Amino acid sequence: MTVDEELSRALAELSGTLTPQPDPYGRARARYRRSRQRRLGGLALALVVSVGGAAFAIADPGRTTQPPPADSTESSAPVVAWSDKLLQSPPRGVVGQDSGYVRQLSELLLAAQRRGDIPRMDVPVTAVKVLFVDDVGGQRIALAAFVRDQPDPATGWPSTAMWLSADEGASAEELVSTNAVRGVSDGLEPYESLALGDPSGPGKVIHVAIAPAGCVFLSSPLPNGTAFQWTPEPTGSYLIRTPKTQRPEWWRVDCGAVTRKMIPGPGSLLPDSITDAQLATAMSRVRGSVPEQRARLMVSEYAKSRGYQLAALPSVVWGGHATGLPARSTGGSPAADASLESGEATILAAPAAGGGWIGQVTIDLDRPRLNGVIGTGASFVVTADPTDPAGVLAVSIDSDNIGDEGERTLLVVTPAAATRVRVAQDGREVATAAVSGAGAVVPVPHSMTGLVVEALDASGRTLASGQVAGDGAASTLETDTWNQD
Structure with a gap:
């Protein structure tokens, strides 16, 4: 998938937050996600998008976050509970099994945050939890959660999330570098994902997604009719796609007997120019x-x-x-x-x-x-x-x-x-x-x-x-x- 395609997907998601959701969680989640900022190919999210020659203004979501009203009935407790399950999960990924590396990375990130070296991480933090580290497509990718001293007053999220990447085999010190930060959000959600440019060539993208331990990712080829053919991912509670393994497909996350997430995988039926x-x-x-x-x-x-x-x-x-x-x-x-x-x-x-x-x-x-x-x-x-x-x-x-x-x-x-x-x-x-x-x-x-x-x-x-x-x-x-x- 090209950067343009990734941007189109990102804009489609953002436009979805501009209309009322039919359920309380949808409205609460939309409010929370307005403050999330993902860096995607260095492109800012304050844009005027041309669709078929028509310009549509999309505001910077980071500027529209409002505190939940005092009498709000939009409970986010179940979402926060699932977020906590992700926070308490053991580190995933092959490198994530190296307890010494994970401990060092956590300590270095916490120290950097307290020195004020990490952008948009200037609030009191009690701990850093590394949730994922692995070498994927020539890069070392990590997901870390920063546990706030107090929940964010604007969004209510108790933890923030940060994605990092550096060269394959990078040390913990290299991952803590400011240049390694690839995405920061104001809330660690139960399902976290990253789309990252692959160094193998222009337009190539790596995808990583993670859910709480005990949940299972499944994937299915894009159905021609109405029947999906679901197969559990060998990685269990996380999923990785590189340009070599990407295909037309859908993803699903099951936690016990309940499907918590089901979305189309990245990509499109028109990866190149239309013929x-x-x-x-x-x-x-x-x-x-x-x-x-x-x-x-x-x-x-x-x-x-x-x-x-x-x-x-x-x-x-x-x-x-x-x-x-x-x-x-x-x-x-x-x-x-x-x-x-x-x-x-x-x-x-x-x-x-x-x-x-x-x-x-x-x-x-x-x-x-x-x-x-x-x-x-x-x-x-x-x-x-x-x-x-x-x-x-x-x-x-x-x-x-x-x-x-x-x-x-x-x-x-x-x-x-x-x-x-x-x-x-x-x-x-x-x-x-x-x-x-x-x-x-x-x-x-x-x-x-x-x-x-x-x-x-x-x-x-x-x-x-x-x-x-x-x-x-x-x-x-x-x-x-x-x-x-």
């Missing part, structure tokens, strides 16, 4: 109009950012100029500078690992908003193939940005022969709009559920119908249940 043949396949069922260069860029970026969430390369579903879009501020209320806006829209979709489809809408606005935003979009999930030229696809492009009152906006893709879109609830028409270029923008009451969207031809005959696609960007197979006792 002309791949682009032709991606465009083979497109409706509307999408410039080739735009399609090439968007398919490539989406494939790399979503990685092995996708079971096949994405297709371009539709493209066109969308008008009548309600301008929204970041808080969800109408923007101060415009009541309606327009832009160049493109929809991509791909089959998801484990079944179903996931996709995204990207809109490059014709006119920047006063706050500088020049692009918007949405992610969606559906069960039926959205690339079918005879079908209808309806995506809510702003449902996450407004409350239960008012309207939301549907972007609807229709068969080529359609001239009108009709939206109904319980057989009663609630909205209609003209179709142009196999697409339509339809405002509907936000509070309405169970809507049926129909594409009609000039005679009023129904060509296709379907429900509004579900919101979301990630496969529902992904699991993170460290919040459970």
Whole structure:
């Protein structure tokens, strides 16, 4: 995986923290993770990202951390308990079995921290615990936890985490060097991982992941259909991947009978530039109009950012100029500078690992908003193939940005022969709009559920119908249940 791919994955994870999570642990963990800072190829996390030509601002997560409210019901106790189980685990890795080396590394790290030699480690620390040390791909990699004298007042985490690396066979003194620090976080989470550039060549990456002792890593090849084929990792409670062992796969962490973590492994179905043949396949069922260069860029970026969430390369579903879009501020209320806006829209979709489809809408606005935003979009999930030229696809492009009152906006893709879109609830028409270029923008009451969207031809005959696609960007197979006792 290239550094660009790693950055895309990192940005995808960060964007996931910008929307409310459905469960208390999700919200608490998102709040905590806003303060985490990983150094990835020397790239800062305060970025403006170009996706299909649209710029989306992502704030520095280190500046948005807020203390939990005094009356918060978002208990993080189970997560902290699992974090403590990781802290109390014996060191893993081949070098981690050398008790003398581990003891020396712990003592040197603690002394360096108390001298103020370690960046972002200036709080009182009672101990340092080395959790992993091994030589991987020509480098010596270590994970250490710094136990705070008091839990962090902003995040509540009792320990911090630090990844280090130096040349293979490096001494403890070399690992303690500031130049060896590869990542620092404000909290030691139950599952810790590192992506590190491999010295064997540009774009090569080493991956290390670790969980509490007693837990077991399993891996499965990327499923073609819905069946995973899980195999326990020989390393047990940690996992290592080098450029030679990396493959299209998913990872799982089982602790007893409970699956605590399940995610796609690193990489994507498009490790290199998209070929002309791949682009032709991606465009083979497109409706509307999408410039080739735009399609090439968007398919490539989406494939790399979503990685092995996708079971096949994405297709371009539709493209066109969308008008009548309600301008929204970041808080969800109408923007101060415009009541309606327009832009160049493109929809991509791909089959998801484990079944179903996931996709995204990207809109490059014709006119920047006063706050500088020049692009918007949405992610969606559906069960039926959205690339079918005879079908209808309806995506809510702003449902996450407004409350239960008012309207939301549907972007609807229709068969080529359609001239009108009709939206109904319980057989009663609630909205209609003209179709142009196999697409339509339809405002509907936000509070309405169970809507049926129909594409009609000039005679009023129904060509296709379907429900509004579900919101979301990630496969529902992904699991993170460290919040459970």
